[in-house]
Amino acid sequence: MNSSSKSENSQLSAVRASATPILRRAFFGAASAAWRQLAKWSDRRRQRLHLDQLDAHLLKDIGITRKQARREADRWFFD
Secondary structure, eight states: OOHHHHHHHHHHHHHHHHHHHHHHHHHHHHHHHHHHHHHHHHHHHHHHHHHHTOOHHHHHHHTOOHHHHHHHHTSOTTO
16 A cells, blocks of 8 residues: 555545544434424324313313314324
């Protein structure tokens, strides 16, 4: 192996070593964002289901009708 090849290999190794933390941060950042979005959708769905289970007295207290509560509960989790 000549000195040019060794130099190219060491440069390539340096590039790989510096790119690895960047790629790792990008991957975990995207995974973290996806997890937060899933948690938000789950909370929203749970809250809508609970709203649908409130009795007439509690619905009146918060100022919505049974029909409005049902419509909200029937919405898609991502909406």
